Each structure stands twice: as structure tokens, then as C-alpha cells.
Amino acid sequence: MKISERVMNCELSPIRKFTPLADAARARGISIYPLNIGQPDVETPREFFEAARAFSDPVLEYAPSAGIPAYLDAVHGYYERLGQPLERGCILATAGGSEALSFATQCILDEGTELLAPEPFYPNYAAFAQLAGARIRPIPTTAEEGYRYAERDRIEPLINERTRAIIVTNPGNPTGNVLTRAEMRVLADIAVEHGLYLISDEVYREFTYGEESMASMLEFEHARDNVIVIDSVSKRFSACGARVGALISRNRELMTQVMKLCQTRLCVATLDQVGAAALYNVGPEYFAGVREEYMRRRDTAYERLMRIPGVVCRKPEGAFYLMVKLPVDNTDTFQQWLLNEFNDHGETVMLTPGEGFYATPGKGVNEARLAYVLKQDRLERAMELLALGIEAYNNR
Amino acid sequence: MKISERVMNCELSPIRKFTPLADAARARGISIYPLNIGQPDVETPREFFEAARAFSDPVLEYAPSAGIPAYLDAVHGYYERLGQPLERGCILATAGGSEALSFATQCILDEGTELLAPEPFYPNYAAFAQLAGARIRPIPTTAEEGYRYAERDRIEPLINERTRAIIVTNPGNPTGNVLTRAEMRVLADIAVEHGLYLISDEVYREFTYGEESMASMLEFEHARDNVIVIDSVSKRFSACGARVGALISRNRELMTQVMKLCQTRLCVATLDQVGAAALYNVGPEYFAGVREEYMRRRDTAYERLMRIPGVVCRKPEGAFYLMVKLPVDNTDTFQQWLLNEFNDHGETVMLTPGEGFYATPGKGVNEARLAYVLKQDRLERAMELLALGIEAYNNR
Numbered sequence: 001m002k003i004s005e006r007v008m009n010c011e012l013s014p015i016r017k018f019t020p021l022a023d024a025a026r027a028r029g030i031s032i033y034p035l036n037i038g039q040p041d042v043e044t045p046r047e048f049f050e051a052a053r054a055f056s057d058p059v060l061e062y063a064p065s066a067g068i069p070a071y072l073d074a075v076h077g078y079y080e081r082l083g084q085p086l087e088r089g090c091i092l093a094t095a096g097g098s099e100a101l102s103f104a105t106q107c108i109l110d111e112g113t114e115l116l117a118p119e120p121f122y123p124n125y126a127a128f129a130q131l132a133g134a135r136i137r138p139i140p141t142t143a144e145e146g147y148r149y150a151e152r153d154r155i156e157p158l159i160n161e162r163t164r165a166i167i168v169t170n171p172g173n174p175t176g177n178v179l180t181r182a183e184m185r186v187l188a189d190i191a192v193e194h195g196l197y198l199i200s201d202e203v204y205r206e207f208t209y210g211e212e213s214m215a216s217m218l219e220f221e222h223a224r225d226n227v228i229v230i231d232s233v234s235k236r237f238s239a240c241g242a243r244v245g246a247l248i249s250r251n252r253e254l255m256t257q258v259m260k261l262c263q264t265r266l267c268v269a270t271l272d273q274v275g276a277a278a279l280y281n282v283g284p285e286y287f288a289g290v291r292e293e294y295m296r297r298r299d300t301a302y303e304r305l306m307r308i309p310g311v312v313c314r315k316p317e318g319a320f321y322l323m324v325k326l327p328v329d330n331t332d333t334f335q336q337w338l339l340n341e342f343n344d345h346g347e348t349v350m351l352t353p354g355e356g357f358y359a360t361p362g363k364g365v366n367e368a369r370l371a372y373v374l375k376q377d378r379l380e381r382a383m384e385l386l387a388l389g390i391e392a393y394n395n396r
Numbered sequence: 397m398k399i400s401e402r403v404m405n406c407e408l409s410p411i412r413k414f415t416p417l418a419d420a421a422r423a424r425g426i427s428i429y430p431l432n433i434g435q436p437d438v439e440t441p442r443e444f445f446e447a448a449r450a451f452s453d454p455v456l457e458y459a460p461s462a463g464i465p466a467y468l469d470a471v472h473g474y475y476e477r478l479g480q481p482l483e484r485g486c487i488l489a490t491a492g493g494s495e496a497l498s499f500a501t502q503c504i505l506d507e508g509t510e511l512l513a514p515e516p517f518y519p520n521y522a523a524f525a526q527l528a529g530a531r532i533r534p535i536p537t538t539a540e541e542g543y544r545y546a547e548r549d550r551i552e553p554l555i556n557e558r559t560r561a562i563i564v565t566n567p568g569n570p571t572g573n574v575l576t577r578a579e580m581r582v583l584a585d586i587a588v589e590h591g592l593y594l595i596s597d598e599v600y601r602e603f604t605y606g607e608e609s610m611a612s613m614l615e616f617e618h619a620r621d622n623v624i625v626i627d628s629v630s631k632r633f634s635a636c637g638a639r640v641g642a643l644i645s646r647n648r649e650l651m652t653q654v655m656k657l658c659q660t661r662l663c664v665a666t667l668d669q670v671g672a673a674a675l676y677n678v679g680p681e682y683f684a685g686v687r688e689e690y691m692r693r694r695d696t697a698y699e700r701l702m703r704i705p706g707v708v709c710r711k712p713e714g715a716f717y718l719m720v721k722l723p724v725d726n727t728d729t730f731q732q733w734l735l736n737e738f739n740d741h742g743e744t745v746m747l748t749p750g751e752g753f754y755a756t757p758g759k760g761v762n763e764a765r766l767a768y769v770l771k772q773d774r775l776e777r778a779m780e781l782l783a784l785g786i787e788a789y790n791n792r
Contacts, residue, residue: 001591001621002560003653004506004528013659016461037458044456052667053449060440060637062433065412095491095639098661106527110400111507127660131502132400133529164398195397225397241456241666243491257399263409264523265494269665270637271448 010130014123014356015369021339022350030343033382035370036350038173038320042238042290051278052271063267066259067093067246071273074280075231075246084218092247092258093268096240097203097232100247101128103261104228107254108164108197109134116158116166118149120323120357120364122173122201137163138359143325143367146314147175150183155190165197166190170215171204174323174357174369176298176316178208181215188220188227197254198223201230203245204319206287209295212317224250235320237279238290244268244276294320294372297379301372304383308390322370323354328393331355331368337396338389349385406526410519410752411765417735418746426739429778431766432746434569434716438634438686447674448667459663462655463489463642467669470676471627471642480614488643488654489664492636493599493628496643497524499657500624503650504560504593505530512554512562514545516719516753516760518569518597533559534755539721539763542710543571546579551586561593562586566611567600570719570753570765572694572712574604577611584616584623593650594619597626599641600715602683605691608713620646631716633675634686640664640672690716690768693775697768700779704786718766719750724789727751727764733792734785745781 015037022032066072075091094100101124109115111133117125119138126136137158141147149155155166166187171178179187191198200217208214217227232245249255301322302315310327328334331353338348354367374382411433418428462468462485471487490496497520505511507529513521515534522532533554537543545551551562562583567574575583587594596613604610613623628641645651694711697718701707706723724730727749734744750763770778 001593002504004503007503007653007656010656012656016659039458041455043454048456058439059437060444060635062435062636096662102660107400107403108398124660197397239456240458243663243665257403260403260406260408263412264498264520266492267639269639269668271667272665
């Protein structure tokens with residue numbers, strides 16, 4: 001019996017594929033410092049749990065396919081405070097940012113079409129393109145240039161009659177890049193001029209450590225029909241397990257089509273939407289505290305990396321990832337070795353090998369993504385283990 | 397800018413498409429009796445809410461992509477009690493039965509392939525086939541024969557080189573059909589002999605009112621590689637808003653492929669899995685009570701229907717739906733009229749027009765699906781409104 005070609009050609013997630021080796025290491029008594037997955041250790045605001053506990057309907061009913069009013073209102077209010085009032089119907093609740101990505105790609109990609117993405121990119125972008133019968137056409141960047149990409153000269157030569165959209169993460173995963181307003185405008189202009197959708201994955205919006213204020217592609221009025229924003233409570237409120245996000249666009253025709261997909265899955269979990277709505281009541285002091293914490297972690301991770309001879313890395317300006325070139329032959333082999341053969345006092349470290357973040361064959365083989373999601377002392381130890389691991393691996 | 401062909405050709409859900417008209421009727425002060433949607437009014441067992449309230453992790457983290465151990469163990473135990481022990485890895489948690497259907501169809505259907513389904517069928521089957529680039533090839537049935545379909549003569553002539561799978565709901569939605577063991581075996585045999593997957597949507601398993609004991613296609617050992625079971629807590633425990641289900645199969649290769657899709661959406665909501673796991677602790681007295689209640693409702697709905705001249709309907713043996721042929725020219729027009737123009741003492745009724753349950757053009761135009769999910773007195777009033785509506789509609 002056959003498996004569909006689209007699924008057959010999909011890869012297992014490079015971020016999650018080492019889970020079996022990690023389980024085996026743990027079974028041998030090894031303790032692992034996870035820098036591989038974007039699972040923050042910041043406490044979820046108690047507002048979520050309090051709202052979920054206060055839910056008193058006797059029947060846990062389906063929610064409306066578009067989302068419960070309380071959640072849609074909360075997201076609406078958040079964008080209003082951001083200076084982006086949205087009309088009714090421009091926000092649809094989704095099961096995390098992932099479902100918003102799945103719906104956006106399903107709605108705009110056909111067999112044989114192309115999706116432009118700066119590489120390195122979040123690996124699920126390639127999976128969603130592949131599942132829609134399309135492929136990623138990478139916008140090349142380099143570690144040495146800090147992975148910057150928002151330039152006409154880099155992007156326009158890649159556009160052809162098969163191109164349907166540009167997809168970007170801002171702030172960036174895996175690079176930590178934060179686009180300047182000028183760079184954002186370049187992307188919006190290109191999308192408008194070439195009639196492309198611009199999928200802007202803004203789930204890390206609050207995590208910026210530089211001069212730029214919080215941004216959204218929704219700011220560009222002339223690109224109102226082009227822009228599709230991917231949003232989520234996962235990172236914003238450290239509520240990854242809630243699986244509540246949103247797809248946001250002012251393009252009415254597109255939203256009508258997305259609604260068809262919303263109806264196929266009936267609704268997003270009711271109780272989680274209740275909790276997610278309450279999360280939007282947390283004050284600005286919450287974000288200030290979290291930002292300060294992540295900035296400190298970024299500084300620690302970056303400084304520790306810079307002490308390792310041969311590492312190439314630019315200090316990231318946002319999100320909570322670092323993309324680095326490591327002085328090893330192959331980060332995939334290195335990660336396997338870290339789990340199977342290495343330990344220092346019974347401890348080792350996990351990162352995500354870089355190849356899965358690239359569409360271009362051969363690229364990223366000595367790169368890796370690090371998520372600086374651990375508390376200060378654990379992060380320091382993780383970086384120490386990485387340095388010890390690199391040395392031992394190259395001397396093995 | 398283009399919308400993908402696959403989504404463009406999808407229809408809005410016939411079960412949910414009248415929501416705007418219903419909202420308008422409510423705004424005019426009309427009270428609506430909903431027989432259109434399979435949302436039971438039975439109380440969700442308190443075990444769900446108690447477990448969710450007791451959740452005390454400070455961080456609401458991602459769950460494993462395959463599901464949390466407590467939920468997988470609970471489903472495992474349930475199938476063991478059903479006489480179907482499953483090996484590790486044969487159960488994957490999904491966001492309701494809907495996601496399990498989406499994953500199954502994505503994994504086995506390619507562009508241009510066909511999925512056999514007895515019609516009338518649950519309309520989202522057609523949507524999921526369409527999204528995978530495939531189409532439903534209907535197995536014809538008639539209201540007069542009680543919509544029975546599990547016969548070699550009906551099914552085998554429809555199989556060709558494009559056929560990938562047979563999909564059935566058992567107990568049936570929208571027909572309320574319950575397959576006999578002999579009929580189930582016919583389907584399993586056909587699947588094995590022709591090398592087809594057999595997707596068995598068994599989310600209504602507990603809702604049977606006849607002689608047959610609870611069943612699963614997993615019982616047919618010779619079809620172990622063919623069978624894919626769709627399961628969910630939605631109907632079993634009246635927990636539709638939890639969005640927790642499962643895809644179950646003993647086909648190892650298939651499950652490896654499904655896991656790729658599980659990873660693209662990272663996980664199913666953590667708190668709902670915790671609640672769903674606890675639901676499996678409810679005792680058999682819970683199901684006995686619920687079954688008795690639904691049986692009474694079925695009897696009421698059926699007897700009331702039989703009093704309306706011109707109605708064609710067989711008494712359903714399971715689930716909580718009735719598929720009926722009504723003495724009106726077009727149930728779609730009739731439903732619009734019920735919402736826009738009719739009321740009796742400020743009240744009207746909703747049902748689901750039949751056309752969306754058919755792939756064959758022109759079929760089902762004077763049929764409708766009724767979900768008998770209301771308490772006795774409300775159900776009686778709803779049936780009265782339907783009778784009054786039919787009379788007034790035909791005399792308008």
C-alpha cells in the first residue's frame with residue numbers, strides 16, 4: 001500500500017529527531033542540557049491557569065471555528081495597543097502558530113509553486129511547503145554577514161512565475177535577526193510590486209534587544225492584501241503547550257478561504273482559548289522582566305561562544321536563538337557523538353544541527369542552532385559542556 | 397494573488413454554513429433549537445475538569461509530538477479492555493478525530509487518487525480528500541434500504557488503480573447505521589484483497605442501541621496493515637471542545653509517516669491531554685446512563701418523524717444522527733426559510749441539509765441530517781417545530 005509522495009518526501013523534524021538518542025542517554029544516567037528546542041523555562045503567567053480553573057460550563061463544547069469571542073477580542077485589543085486596529089474577521093484563532101502556517105501555505109501554494117525564504121529558516125516552513133506540493137526557494141545569506149537578507153538584489157532575481165509568496169520570521173528563528181523598518185519596507189514593496197503574499201511569522205515579537213521597537217508587517221498599508229501574519233501565545237507568554245495562535249490578514253478573500261480550513265478541524269481547544277484570552281491581561285512589566293532575562297542569557301551564550309576558537313556568530317538582536325558555525329566537520333555527527341559517546345561528570349548538551357535549516361544541499365553542515373532558554377547557571381554549564389565537547393570531539 | 401486550487405474547490409462546511417443566518421435570526425429575538433450539529437448536551441465528566449485544575453507545572457510546556465504518556469496509556473488501557481491490546485507506537489494523540497482524519501488522508505492520498513466512501517458521508521471526508529488532491533468515489537446507498545452498503549457487489553465494481561482506501565464511520569454519521577460483524581469482515585476482506593487502506597472512524601463506538609456489542613476494525617488480524625482507526629474523546633465523553641483524539645494503526649511504516657505530520661504541529665494541547673487521560677477513568681455506569689438517554693432521544697425523534705406524512709427514515713441503530721428524506725423540494729432552501737421567515741411563538745429549528753453529505757450531484761436535495769442531542773422536552777419541541785415548519789413551508 002502506498003504512502004503519499006508529499007508525505008514520503010517530508011523529513012522528520014531536525015529539532016526533534018534526536019529524541020530517541022536523548023532518551024537512550026538519559027536511560028544510561030546521563031543528564032542533558034537542552035539547547036535544541038525553543039521551550040522557554042519562564043513560568044507561564046498564572047492568569048492562564050486561573051482562567052482555565054474558573055471555567056464552569058458543565059459541557060466542554062466545541063468553540064466557534066473562528067475562535068471564541070473572548071480570545072479574538074483579546075488579540076484585537078493587543079493589536080490596537082500596537083497601533084494596528086483590525087476589522088472584524090481579520091483574526092482567526094489557530095492551534096498555535098503551526099496551524100496558522102499550515103493554513104496559510106495550504107491556501108496559497110499549488111503543486112509546483114515556490115515559496116521564497118531566507119535560509120537558514122525554521123524547518124517546518126519546508127515541511128508545510130512540501131505538504132502543499134510546493135518547494136522553498138532559498139534566499140541565500142551567510143553567517144559572516146549576520147544572515148541579513150532583506151535586499152532587492154538578493155530577492156528579486158529569485159522571483160519567477162511559480163513564486164507565490166515570501167515567508168520570513170521576524171524576529172528571526174534560527175538567526176535572531178531583527179529586521180529594521182527599512183528592511184521590512186523593502187519586503188513589503190517587493191511583495192506588492194510582484195503580486196506575492198508576504199507571510200510574516202511574528203511569534204517572537206516581544207523578544208527584541210536592540211533599538212527597534214516592536215514591529216508588525218501589518219504597519220504597511222499598501223501591502224494590506226499581501227500580508228499574512230502568523231501569531232501565537234506560545235513564546236509571548238511561555239505557553240507553548242496551550243496550542244493557541246492566530247492567522248491575521250486584512251485580505252478578505254484570503255480569510256474566507258482560510259475559514260474553510262478552520263471548519264475542517266471544527267475548532268481550537270475551548271479551555272486553552274479561555275486561558276489564552278486571560279494571558280493578554282498581563283501588564284508590560286511582565287514583558288520587561290522576560291526581555292531582561294533573555295538579554296542576559298543571550299549575552300552569556302554569545303560571550304561563551306566567542307571564547308571557543310573557530311566559532312563564527314553574530315550577536316542576535318531578537319528571539320532566543322543563535323545560529324553559529326562551529327569548528328567541527330559535521331554538526332549532525334557531532335550531536336550524535338555528544339549523545340552517544342560524550343559526557344562530562346555525567347552531563348552532556350543538545351543543540352540542533354544546521355543542515356535542516358537549509359534547502360540548499362551541503363549548506364549548514366557545520367552550523368547549529370542554539371536556543372538560550374535555560375536559566376543563567378544552567379546555561380553557563382551548557383555552554384561549558386559545548387566547549388568541552390567540541391575539544392574532545394576534535395581530539396577523538 | 398492566487399488561492400490554491402485545492403482550497404478553492406473546497407466547500408464551506410454544510411453543517412456550519414448557516415451560522416450567519418442563525419446569528420441574524422437570534423438578533424431578531426428568535427430562539428433556535430439546534431439539530432444541525434453533533435454537540436451533545438450531556439455533561440462532561442468532572443474527571444476532565446478536576447485533572448485540568450490539578451495541573452500544577454509552573455510552565456505549560458510542549459507535550460511530546462506523539463502525545464503525553466498518561467493519555468497514550470489511558471487509550472491503550474481502553475483498547476486492552478476492548479480486547480485489542482496494542483503495541484507501543486500504534487497510538488498517536490491527535491487534535492480530535494479531525495486531525496487524525498487529516499493526517500490519515502494526507503499520508504495515503506496523492507493527486508488524482510480516489511477514496512471510497514458510502515454516501516451519505518460526513519462532509520469533512522470530502523474536504524480532506526479534496527485537500528490531498530484526491531476525490532471521494534461514492535458507494536451508493538438509498539434511504540429506502542436504510543443506507544446499508546457493506547456488500548461486495550456494491551463496492552468491488554468501484555475499485556480501480558486510483559483507489560487508495562475505503563473510509564467508513566461506524567456507528568454511522570449521518571445515517572446511524574451500525575455494521576454487523578459480518579459486514580465489518582466484508583470490508584476488511586475487500587481491503588486486504590485489493591491492497592487498500594481501511595479508514596474506520598469509530599468515534600461513536602459507545603453509541604449503539606441494538607444487538608451488536610462494541611466493535612473495532614482492529615479485531616481483524618488479517619487486515620492489521622490495512623486498518624487505520626480514527627478515535628476521539630469528543631463524543632465518547634461529551635468533550636468536543638477538548639480537541640483530543642487518536643490515530644491508531646498496527647501498520648508500522650504508516651505510523652512512522654504519520655509521525656512526520658505530528659511533528660509539523662509540534663503537539664496536541666497539553667492540559668487537554670491531561671484532562672482526556674482522566675476521562676478514561678469513568679466507569680461503565682457512565683456509558684450505560686448516556687446510552688439509555690440517547691436511546692430515548694432516538695425513539696422520540698424517530699416516532700415524531702414518523703408522524704409527518706411523506707417522511708422516509710429507518711430507525712438508526714447507533715451514533716446520534718438520523719438521515720431523513722423530508723417532504724420538501726429542497727432542504728437547503730427549507731433551512732434558509734426556517735431561519736429567515738419561519739417561527740412559531742418566536743422559535744425555529746436547525747437541521748443540516750443533505751446535499752453536502754453526497755458526492756453524486758443532485759443527490760440528497762430533499763434529505764437532511766438531524767442530530768438528536770437535545771434533552772427530551774427540547775427535542776420534542778424541536779420535532780414539533782420541524783413538523784409545523786414543513787407544513788407551513790409547503791403551504792407558503
